[in-house]
Amino acid sequence: SAVISQKPSRDICQRGTSLTIQCQVDSQVTMMFWYRQQPGQSLTLIATANQGSEATYESGFVIDKFPISRPNLTFSTLTVSNMSPEDSSIYLCSGIPGFKTDTQYFGPGTRLTVL
Amino acid sequence: DQQVKQNSPSLSVQEGRISILNCDYTNSMFDYFLWYKKYPAEGPTFLISISSIKDKNEDGRFTVFLNKSAKHLSLHIVPSQPGDSAVYFCAARWGNDYKLSFGAGTTVTVRA
Numbered sequence: 001s002a003v004i005s006q007k008p009s010r011d012i013c014q015r016g017t018s019l020t021i022q023c024q025v026d027s028q029v030t031m032m033f034w035y036r037q038q039p040g041q042s043l044t045l046i047a048t049a050n051q052g053s054e055a056t057y058e059s060g061f062v063i064d065k066f067p068i069s070r071p072n073l074t075f076s077t078l079t080v081s082n083m084s085p086e087d088s089s090i091y092l093c094s095g096i097p098g099f100k101t102d103t104q105y106f107g108p109g110t111r112l113t114v115l
Numbered sequence: 116d117q118q119v120k121q122n123s124p125s126l127s128v129q130e131g132r133i134s135i136l137n138c139d140y141t142n143s144m145f146d147y148f149l150w151y152k153k154y155p156a157e158g159p160t161f162l163i164s165i166s167s168i169k170d171k172n173e174d175g176r177f178t179v180f181l182n183k184s185a186k187h188l189s190l191h192i193v194p195s196q197p198g199d200s201a202v203y204f205c206a207a208r209w210g211n212d213y214k215l216s217f218g219a220g221t222t223v224t225v226r227a
Contacts (some may be wrong), residue, residue, distance in 0.1 A: 043215075096213055104213065105161065106151075106158035
């Protein structure tokens with residue numbers, strides 16, 4: 001299986017600031033995604049992180065609010081910009097390894113609290 | 116619009132007995148289904164999956180059943196163990212679109 005790590009594991013931020021979350025995979029993955037899990041809710045896809053090009057965002061999510069980078073096949077970042085308390089969530093990255101495309105592996109998540 | 120639904124938010128079962136988790140979906144394009152298990156403060160861990168060309172897939176204590184006509188799938192855990200206490204998510208995708216749609220999750224508690 002692919003091992004995915006995220007940094008930071010948690011953070012408490014002030015309203016109006018931005019936080020960048022890093023996602024590192026131990027092997028090359030063909031696709032990477034970013035999800036959000038709001039308190040008491042399920043996982044919702046934010047965007048597909050495309051290597052070397054702009055991310056593909058789902059309905060309700062925009063690049064200005066959630067800029068994403070993916071400079072290579074094993075690393076991606078998600079920035080939560082101009083944060084408000086409504087952004088308090090767990091943010092998770094996931095990846096599909098090239099050797100096993102039927103399975104999507106998840107990182108441990110970043111728990112964000114915005115005051 | 117919730118395309119994957121888990122209508123039971125919680126399930127309590129005695130150790131050694133069977134746990135049955137249910138999941139319904141509305142999008143008939145879904146052709147691949149996955150179950151994930153999630154412990155607090157951890158990311159979801161892949162458990163088992165099934166393709167729409169099958170109606171059953173088994174892996175050790177875990178079996179997933181798919182009823183395409185009813186747009187329903189279920190996960191059976193036999194026998195249930197205390198370590199199975201976690202939140203279980205049903206997820207679905209279709210074609211070469213690897214994006215997952217998740218259900219709301221079912222919290223399983225296995226009583227000793």
